[in-house]
Amino acid sequence: MRYSDTLIDHFRNPRNSGMMRAPDGVGEGEYAQCMDLARFYLRVRDGRVEEARFQAYGCGPTLAACSAGTEVAAGTALEALAEIEDGRIEAALGGLPPERRHAAKVVALALRAAARDAMARRAVH
Amino acid sequence: MNRRVYLDHNASTPVHPEVLQAMLPYFSERFGNPSSVHGFGREARDGMETAREQIADFLKVSKDEIVFTSGGTESDNLGIKGLAAARGSGHIITSQIEHHAVLRTVQTLEEQGFTATYLPVDGDGMVNPDDVKKALRADTILVSLMGANSEVGTLQPIREIGRITREAAVPLHVDGVQTVGKVPIDMGAFGIDLLSFSGHKIYGPKGVAGLYIRKGTKMASIQHGGEHERRRRAGTENVAGIVGLGKAVEIRGRDMAVEGARLTALRDRLWEGVRAGVAEVRLNGHPTERLPGTCNVCFHDIESESIVLGLDLKGIGVSAGSACTSGNVEPSYVLEAKGLPLDWAMGSVRCSLGRGTTAEDIEYVIESVVPLVAKLKTLSPVAGAAPAVS
Ligand SMILES: Cc1ncc(COP(=O)(O)O)c(C=O)c1O
Numbered sequence: 001m002r003y004s005d006t007l008i009d010h011f012r013n014p015r016n017s018g019m020m021r022a023p024d025g026v027g028e029g030e031y032a033q034c035m036d037l038a039r040f041y042l043r044v045r046d047g048r049v050e051e052a053r054f055q056a057y058g059c060g061p062t063l064a065a066c067s068a069g070t071e072v073a074a075g076t077a078l079e080a081l082a083e084i085e086d087g088r089i090e091a092a093l094g095g096l097p098p099e100r101r102h103a104a105k106v107v108a109l110a111l112r113a114a115a116r117d118a119m120a121r122r123a124v125h
Numbered sequence: 126m127n128r129r130v131y132l133d134h135n136a137s138t139p140v141h142p143e144v145l146q147a148m149l150p151y152f153s154e155r156f157g158n159p160s161s162v163h164g165f166g167r168e169a170r171d172g173m174e175t176a177r178e179q180i181a182d183f184l185k186v187s188k189d190e191i192v193f194t195s196g197g198t199e200s201d202n203l204g205i206k207g208l209a210a211a212r213g214s215g216h217i218i219t220s221q222i223e224h225h226a227v228l229r230t231v232q233t234l235e236e237q238g239f240t241a242t243y244l245p246v247d248g249d250g251m252v253n254p255d256d257v258k259k260a261l262r263a264d265t266i267l268v269s270l271m272g273a274n275s276e277v278g279t280l281q282p283i284r285e286i287g288r289i290t291r292e293a294a295v296p297l298h299v300d301g302v303q304t305v306g307k308v309p310i311d312m313g314a315f316g317i318d319l320l321s322f323s324g325h326k327i328y329g330p331k332g333v334a335g336l337y338i339r340k341g342t343k344m345a346s347i348q349h350g351g352e353h354e355r356r357r358r359a360g361t362e363n364v365a366g367i368v369g370l371g372k373a374v375e376i377r378g379r380d381m382a383v384e385g386a387r388l389t390a391l392r393d394r395l396w397e398g399v400r401a402g403v404a405e406v407r408l409n410g411h412p413t414e415r416l417p418g419t420c421n422v423c424f425h426d427i428e429s430e431s432i433v434l435g436l437d438l439k440g441i442g443v444s445a446g447s448a449c450t451s452g453n454v455e456p457s458y459v460l461e462a463k464g465l466p467l468d469w470a471m472g473s474v475r476c477s478l479g480r481g482t483t484a485e486d487i488e489y490v491i492e493s494v495v496p497l498v499a500k501l502k503t504l505s506p507v508a509g510a511a512p513a514v515s
Binding site: 003008011012014017018028035036037038039054055056057058059060062063066 | 426427428430431433434435438467471501503504505506507
């Protein structure tokens, strides 16, 4: 399998990994066929993501996609993040081999869920 | 410059320099067709027959009992289908952990009206000889079991199984692709009627292999054409490859015992080092009845492919137990058959050592894998949960 330098860099040096205390939104994405699981925590200020952190179980590309996903999320408005597509994540990774597209899918899924969660919490407050 | 360590010898091995030297003349100077009657043909045929002798000597069988094929896969196909075709119908006994070359061949025969029993294995990956006995039926035409499993390395009790099949007068096929040249096989005492072996697992070339067929075993050809290989396998022989296979087998006869002891020590050191450095880890396969160079371990709550990639970036080549193909992950059917829970089976990594592996290599792998696993665990949202099985 050939991976982009960007993907390898994210895998080697994952950005923003680990839990977050008292997040403003949490979301998970699961890709059952692969048993991949991604979880994102969001810190939100004025409707925008200030910081995103992740935890993940999966193959190398999935871990790398999570790392890239936190960078994509940071600075993004919740409404936009709630609609984020796989392609954005894939692009941020410098591409994915066709057999590993699920990595972007599971991350986009989790980010959308986290954004929706943050929006729901905001509505309650 | 990163160190490079190849620990995937069960997948394939580098051609031994002596093997390469033996092969070279057969590409150019001795290029003749071994079926030709002239001197050019004779030279090629002589090379091929020397190889047959080298293999017969190693296995302590007769030269006429060796047929050359295009690979371990073809040897398995020829052994099983060839015997089945000669019988026409009947029941086949095999195991759940065979290589696909055997499993899918038996499944295909089932589609054609044969019946089959797939024996289970115990937690160490071993077939119980009593299960073979119980599975035997009046119409059983073949028992096909592997000598050693490629994934976990467990050696099957072929001697005991051979006693049972011999008593029942049922032919025994052994897929010895991972076994021949790695651990001793006593053809007579084991009662083996058909034995598959392959070049590229033992420092020979890829795409060349052999099948031992005990004299008197009724077989039909499955590939039709010329009169090659005493009409048991049509097609002009891969002469250079066969010469290489013969040389590779001869070298195994010389080096196998010493190398086996050395690899066993390295394999055990690898396991000890990993076990000492990683909290939740287990060894797959039989603790002692195992191929000398095979060390298959499971890491809990992390996924094998992420470990394979992490080690690849350190120049280390190992193989993942679970294979992710087109976004569908299949945990190893061998580990499933052993009864390993999924949260463990998903994190299996196979290290298979070989003649080039050094003690320094093993220390480097231990030094690399311990922090890698620790790092992957910190990323994991599932780590820390109580393991499904202690
Ligand atoms: C046990 C076993 N049988 C058969 C084969 C197939 O051999 P070949 O690669 O020569 O076709 C392999 C190879 O992985 C094997 O490990």
